[in-house]
Amino acid sequence: MRTVLSAAAVAVALALTACGAPAAEESATPEPAAPTSADAAAKDSFPVEVKHALGTTTIESEPVRVATWGWGSTEAAIALGVFPVAVAEQSWTVGEGNLLPWVEAAYDEAGAEKPVVLTDADGGATFPYEEVIAADPDLILAPYSGLTQEQYDTLTEIAPTVAYPGAPWTTTWQDTISISAQALGRTAAGEEVLADIDGTLAGMKEAHPEFEGRTVAGVWDADGFVYVYTAADPRVGILEEVGLKVAPSVSELDTSDGGFFYELSYEQLDKLDADIVISYHDTEDEAKAFMEKPALQAIPAVKAGRVAQVTDPVTVSSVSPPTALTFDWEGGLPTLIEKIAAVAAK
Structure with missing residues (x-):
């Protein structure tokens, strides 16, 4: 199931570093962990x-x-x-x-x-x-x-x-x-x-005063339409903790009735106005294709090259949304913040 739409996907966007982590031991009833x-x-x-x-x-x-x-x-x-x-x-x-x-x-x-x-x-x-x-x-x-x-x-x-x-x-x-x-x-x-x-988020916000007031939209291309993550979705909501704002256009176009994502047709992409777009992808090839696809140039931020990309299931998952163990996971949120900072500087 694709994180993008589903639970695990929930985040369409789930992610890490070792796509081939060893399988868990097949004990039907493991003992509880020793006290920590x-x-x-x-x-x-x-x-x-x-x-x-x-x-x-x-x-x-x-x-x-x-x-x-x-x-x-x-x-x-x-x-x-x-x-x-x-x-x-x-x-x-x-x-x-x-x-x-x-x-x-x-x-x-x-x-x-x-x-x-x-x-x-x-x-x-x-x-x-x-x-x-x-x-x-x-x-x-x-x-x-x-x-x-x-x-x-x-x-x-x-x-x-x-x-x-x-x-x-x-x-x-x-x-x-x-x-x-x-x-x-x-x-x-x-x-x-x-x-x-x-404290971790406050440090990120302090390090990037240029984020204040800048708007973002999180998307996943699905050929013919894009999934847009709403402000209710923690993967984009978390970015408000570091000074960014979910773009007003995200809510104006929202058809989810309180959900965490909605489908936006290619015909409406020009209405998705945001300073920065964050796009999520399974592979580097998909990420490259996203930036080159003619239809997606209708999104103002894409046409201007103001896109921060998150690629591969592990990395996507680490920020979709971050969990108690991934806020400082190298390659996850810290790296995404730096990518956003590079885009914000354009």
Whole structure:
């Protein structure tokens, strides 16, 4: 499933550095990870109640066998000191059965047993319930996902399940972390993680005062139309944290009814007015073709060469949107910020 449109894609745009990360070990029920330094942080008392778009979830005791689904919750849990025993497959990014590079590195560094990788071949349209049952979780975290009500209701029969607070695939990176922290009983640790990220973003903003007031639009070419990411999508929303603004034309043309993307026909591309366009691509060849395609010259920023490009599934994924483990991942957001800065200087 293509990050661009789907959950995992969610970000159409997911990404890393090692497209061929080693496959996760095939243990049906890995043991929970050994305690980390984050475990020393103050913990909340249980039971914990989490309200979300699909219901209210009560977590009676501190979870020790966590499963994650969708995007970002795996990284959030790890940053909070909890290593999930089962995680959603990111097949578009790293292939079937593999872990995202930053996730795998975190398990290796902690000496934690690798998680079961839950099959997700079609962007969440179906759910691997039997695999989840085999992993024996006591909490299922999916705050940034596309869970349906039916899927949620079924999952709650397996373990307490936490879904998204608003629309599918639009949860902010802040809420993904804070909701995960609440469900895990680690709100103090969550505040620390968010404070660290805020510091990283503040440093980027301070380093680039030229971003202030400049407008951006994020797109993915699909031949005949482009996908435009709305302000509700964290991959472009995050850029407002460093001084940029989502272009007004993005909302003026929006037909998504609150979604994270919409389709814009080639006939309307001249209306997509932004100082800078950020384009996402599977390959370098696609990125080059994007800049040379005659139809796309109708986008003012493309015609002027004001385009910052993100290429290859791993890199796309690392910024679509960034997660608790990728804000400072080399090649990801830091590199994108420098590309945007180069374009802003034109």
